[in-house]
Amino acid sequence: MSVIARQPTPPALYRTGVTHVLPPTPGSPYATAPRGAGPNSYAPAAPAPKGHKGPLILLLSGVVLCVLAAVIVVAFAGYMTRFDHDPRPVDANGSTRVQLDSTVTYGLYGNGDSQCSVTAADGTEATLATPWSNTTVNGHLLFATVEAGISGEYTVTCTTSVAGEDVYFGPAIGAQDVGRSVFLVFAAVCMFIVGVPLTIGGIIWLVVRNSHNRRALQAQAAYPTAGTRL
Structure with a gap:
């Protein structure tokens, strides 16, 4: 008489055609670590302050x-305050007294081929020079620059060959001043x-x-x- 051993019926959880996965129990070697607890996890990045x-x-x-x-x-x-005032007229064939400042360069203006000298009260003459550029102020040509060694009162003496032409005296305005x-x-x-x-x-x-x-x-x-x- 032969005896046939019957296999036990698998539980319903593992029956063919049905797939159920039970979560691993705590302490199991297959248990997963909580999110954020791994060695390479990061918290959300916040913007960092920047320098000024x-x-x-x-x-x-x-x-x-x-x-x-x-x-x-x-x-x-x-x-430009040096040039606030227009040159004032002086005697074209005679003498005129003026006040000079040693820190300012003055000019003689005119169109009548005038010859002038500027002399201090003690007889010292101021330095006159011919400008290297043609500069016209109010229609009058700058024909000489004047520099006084000492501030004080001076006498401007002029002779003019063209009748009716005037001579004017005031701060010198040259090409250098315009360029500056x-x-x-x-x-x-x-x-x-x-x-x-x-x-x-x-x-x-x-x-x-x-x-x-x-x-x-x-x-x-x-x-x-x-x-x-x-």
Whole structure:
């Protein structure tokens, strides 16, 4: 008589056609670690504050250029005060007393081929020189420059060969003065053109940078471990 051993019926959980996976129990070698507990896990990254070096350099560069331009404008205004007054007429065939400053260069103007001398009260003559360029003020040609060694009262004595022509005396305005004035104006304008946009750009950049840093600090306060490796 033969005996046939019957296999036990598998539990319903493992019957053919049905797939069920039971979660591993704690302590099992197949158990997974909780999220964020692994050695290579990171917390959410928060934005880091940025420095102010770039915005400050841009802002200070613009401010320096604007200040230099303002200084040039003030210097130009002071320089032009030398020429506030038009040359005044002196006797074209005679003598006229004038007050001279040793720090100022004066000029004799006229169109009548005049010959003049400038003498101090003690007989010392001021230095007269022929200008190297043709300069005209109010239609009168500068024909001589005058420099006094000592400030004080001087006598201008002139003789004019053309009848009816006058002689004028006042601060000398030469080509160098005109060129210097043009250069100062050009330099001031250029500095303002460059300095104003740099200043505005630096201010805008600084405001944006401060706003970014404020948000970054708020994010770090909300997530103190943000961006750090656990």
